[in-house]
Amino acid sequence: MRLVPLSQVGAGIWRLPFVSVTPDGEGADHPAPTLAGPRTDRDRPRLVASVWRALVGRPLRFREAEQEQITPVEGLSALSLDALTSVAYGPEAILIVLATAGMGALNKVLPITIAIVVLLVLLVLSYMQVIDAYPGGGGSYAVSKANLGGGASQLAAASLIVDYTLTVAVSIAAGVGALTSAYPALHSATVPICLGILAVVTVLNIRGLGEGARAFLLPTFLFIVGLLAVIAVGLFHPLAEHAPQPGAVVVSTGVGTVGILLVLKAFAAGCSALTGVEAIANGVPLFKEPRVTRAKRTELLLGGTLGVMLLGLAVLAVRFHVKPRTGQTVLSQIMGAAVGRHWAYYVVSLSITAVLALAANTSFGGLPVLASLLAADDRLPHLFALRGDRLVFSKGIWTLAAMAAALLIAVRGNTNSLIPLFAIGVFIGFTLAQAGLVVHWWRTRPARWWGRALLNAIGALATGVSSIVFLVAKFVEGAWVVVVAIPVFIGLFHVVARYYRQVAGELALGALPAIPSSKPTFVIIPVVNVSRLTAQAVSKALSLGHEVVAVTVVFDNPGDAADDGGRAIEREWERWHPSVPLHLLRSEYASIVKPVTDFVDQVRNERQDHQIVVLIPVVVPRKLRYRVLHNQIDVALSSALRARTDLIVARVPMSLEELASS
């Protein structure tokens, strides 16, 4: 799904057409040019293109890109999975921190979860106000750009890029964690499974998810209902232990005191459960009218469900004395203790894997659109604003997939290695969006604006303080990576913007350039013999130029008895007598490239006022495999001349069929 509607995208990218530059730009709906003669083996590489086309579907017309119209319940599956699935790693993140202070400290999970749920309530209320203020979809980049200026918006953008990438990696790693908890035999294949799921999600997004969003409903429903049921069963459980849990307990030896830093660390880790709360506010335009009401209702629904799940899981974790274990997620342990490792456990486990993969998908809706907006603002390469055949921003999708894959490989698919990096980016975004809203209320001053501003201010303060807590508490464990990455991205934005400003000046964009004028044209054709190929090339040259000269290289090779100093071709040229002179270029070396470029330079110098054209005749054989039987002189010549900006260099491919009949 797209977090920003199509109508918003592209504003301001006036110098950029939205084009497909994918190599599969021609496909099922795009018949190959038919004038180039009959199809030959040269089309063989299209097999790969066809398979790819079948995978991603035919090119779409713009009007086929549907404007999704969703209801609150659909909104949960389309926009809230990132947030809801946080329960798969949030509680575990808290327990892992607490376990470092010994098993007795694990009880503290309950008060810490309550604090997180309080923050959740604040965030939900605050974001309902964002929906009111920005019904057009208010990502933290857009809100902070409008209210806080360029610097804040770039910080927001960099944070979002980090956040989107981490969401993909964390969700997939956690999903695979749920899978390998249920099926421990798969544990050793964690990284390949992660990358496999990433590949599927990537291809689905390149395809475009338009028609697919409703398919998310079933796993989402299974996940929410199943997990709530598991929690309910767990709460009324008679506490007869089920089968002992597999997996070694993590850090069971430490017996420390539960200091304030430890509590803050656990809180910071647990706040990873709040990521994704902002997604609904970004996606308001996707809802059916009345959009704002429906979107706010979805936000409430999300907050309620997530809060109940978090609290329920915290209570159960204490009740079942759950400890962090390797090869066994905390959620899996709670479920196993509540309902036993029977069919219900496996159904919910698989639904968790599925919804986590779909949660990763949320980022694929977000980052490419953000990148396209940044490209439109000249802050990222314009490539990111180009749409693929399926009208998605394919470069952004590939980039996100590559970054997430690198992260997953780096941490070997271990969710808990990523948690310290996570949430910082999100919370910076929370803070900026809400701070922006305070400015917004201050500027627009609607009725009761001070109440709204106060709520957002409290939200901004809470998330801002939390961000600092994360940074301090988790700096050594990995948060430093984020501290490095965000300025790097901001620096990139600046470098790119400076370059585009410079180029725009040099190309005189926006100003009118000089009126074009023509010059006399001088055409040079390198030839090797007198043949139909040469004749056709000379004809084409005569059509282009005011003056045409053919050149051929003659080797000054005293050791070669067959060397006639070029007399043979000279004689034949005379016999043929076209209207074009032939120059012999003598060379003491075995290269023909050098004599030709020397001659071109000489002509270039003598005729400063001419347009110089080099036409390179190329035989196109019937089948690709015959290429090796033809001299590749044309390749060497074109590669030697292709970077020359003072010439026009054109390869002139001529097919053997056509030459035979010419």
Next chain:
Amino acid sequence: MRLVPLSQVGAGIWRLPFVSVTPDGEGADHPAPTLAGPRTDRDRPRLVASVWRALVGRPLRFREAEQEQITPVEGLSALSLDALTSVAYGPEAILIVLATAGMGALNKVLPITIAIVVLLVLLVLSYMQVIDAYPGGGGSYAVSKANLGGGASQLAAASLIVDYTLTVAVSIAAGVGALTSAYPALHSATVPICLGILAVVTVLNIRGLGEGARAFLLPTFLFIVGLLAVIAVGLFHPLAEHAPQPGAVVVSTGVGTVGILLVLKAFAAGCSALTGVEAIANGVPLFKEPRVTRAKRTELLLGGTLGVMLLGLAVLAVRFHVKPRTGQTVLSQIMGAAVGRHWAYYVVSLSITAVLALAANTSFGGLPVLASLLAADDRLPHLFALRGDRLVFSKGIWTLAAMAAALLIAVRGNTNSLIPLFAIGVFIGFTLAQAGLVVHWWRTRPARWWGRALLNAIGALATGVSSIVFLVAKFVEGAWVVVVAIPVFIGLFHVVARYYRQVAGELALGALPAIPSSKPTFVIIPVVNVSRLTAQAVSKALSLGHEVVAVTVVFDNPGDAADDGGRAIEREWERWHPSVPLHLLRSEYASIVKPVTDFVDQVRNERQDHQIVVLIPVVVPRKLRYRVLHNQIDVALSSALRARTDLIVARVPMSLEELASS
């Protein structure tokens, strides 16, 4: 060194200039074009080119390719190493066959060696006649082509290709065998060492060996004198055993009878020692005058040395009861038993490794020249007749290196796995060359021609019978590979020849084509905005064409609020008002390639009598890394249009520096 002098090469390749098509065609002596503006990062890839250039040396002038003038002693090192070094694997090959009949059979090595030396005498006498008859250098390809016709010459050529490839592989494997016998710790690295030596030999040959041949003298001298000394010491040895030989004995259990088939097999295996006897006759033109006398003297010298070595080693093998062992060559055992594993042993072992590497080198002198002759006869791709910067036939060198590397990897550097394949190709060549000579004597009838013809006939008969013996005796062990490979090469010659005949007809080579004539030219320029880039492109188009039209793609995207249906660029074009119209191409899809190719097709259809040109403007940024910041639309467009034979497609690169100042 080259087996065929430069003066012979290239005769008849009238349609082929000898050119360098290597990507490093421009080098130290070839300054890059300087008119293209100042050097930029785009030149970075030249670093690799520079390293390569340092490795292979600057391009050579034709007159710098020296005509080597060698004496008989130098001839031994330049042309006879392939033959002389056969002692490193020939005796061992015999013993390995005999060992299958039990240790008692090993004594038979002496009579078998005597039979081989008799064959050697016959061959030497026969080849001295070849030198008389073909003082211009008589390879079996040339001799059989002149006397026996096309079919025999192709058989000779295919056999030679197989033989040259096997010579490289066997020589390197045997050389590494000598090295790992002396230093057993290296045994596990056999394949990498083989490939390393192959790489060095290959690069040296790409560099050209002109100045290097005399450097071969020292190792050759060390090898001949050292080995003869070892044999002499061994013969007068008091027979007090030195240290026991390392390595497990191969096939020590079998106790069979020594049947006729076994003897034939052992003889066939031992004949691998005779390979290379023909090389001197191929290289006659390299000798100082009087060439024929000197070459014949060298042939005699070779025969005498090789015969003495073979007989001496056979006697010592019996005397020291040498058995084939793993990780220890027979030659190493004999040397170890004769002089002990002291300094003399190591010096001779290392010189054996060195001369075997140089023996591999002989094939690099032979196959590329043979391939160039075949290319000149239209029997291999013409590429093989192209000289590199260093005036060597580089394609043939690379091909030989690739085939030898594949063989070495396939047999894991084990000489004895290659022996059953070896010698068949050589002996087919022996047979054809001598049979050709019989015809030659019959035709020319000099004084006492019948004696000469008789000698060659006996030689042809002996080698012909031997070839059949090899084939039968070693078919299952690997000779079948050769039986498959030779017809495959002959088939390749036929396919290539048929293709070139067809192309020559289609191109009307040798006939005069129609007189070229010009057509009116219609130029299409895809543009995206009004800028200096566009202005420059339009100027160039006006210089080329009678009619010019600019096109721009406008997306029919109802979801995009910024979409103005192209009004902005239309207005700006009107304000600019160049003499060229702008066509808006409306598209419902996101690709710009398709609308442009559709437009081109339409113009092509409407103006059958026009020459259609598509000029694609390309910005060349200051540094390569900035490319990603520019749209790659030009790449997509050129790749969609490049195979079109009904258009001229030219990318028009323009550098930002020049545009800024235009």
